[in-house]
Amino acid sequence: MTDRELRRLKKEEILEIMLAQSREIDRLKSRVAQLEKELHNKNIRIREAGSIAEAALSLTKVFEEAQRAADLYVLNVQKKADAGILEGAADEAESKQQTGQAEGGSDA
Numbered sequence: 001m002t003d004r005e006l007r008r009l010k011k012e013e014i015l016e017i018m019l020a021q022s023r024e025i026d027r028l029k030s031r032v033a034q035l036e037k038e039l040h041n042k043n044i045r046i047r048e049a050g051s052i053a054e055a056a057l058s059l060t061k062v063f064e065e066a067q068r069a070a071d072l073y074v075l076n077v078q079k080k081a082d083a084g085i086l087e088g089a090a091d092e093a094e095s096k097q098q099t100g101q102a103e104g105g106s107d108a
Contacts, residue, residue: 006014 009017
């Protein structure tokens, strides 16, 4: 609307235009507030997602350390079992040897 057209309007028409603009401003302010709230919520979600990712990474590290400890434990148990089997085999061989000597000695 040009200045010339605006000057020809009656006061009532100008007030109606101002009222319509005021309503539009109120509607737009409400929309801005709604969008700001949505943006805030999305920012919170993004921060939480970052926190969740960091927590998952920390848990992964904890599980990796736990797995290493478990692997080491199993390895030590296997070594002890292998050593026990070897000791048991050596004891068995010694026992057989002693038994054989005892039997051989009784034959003489």
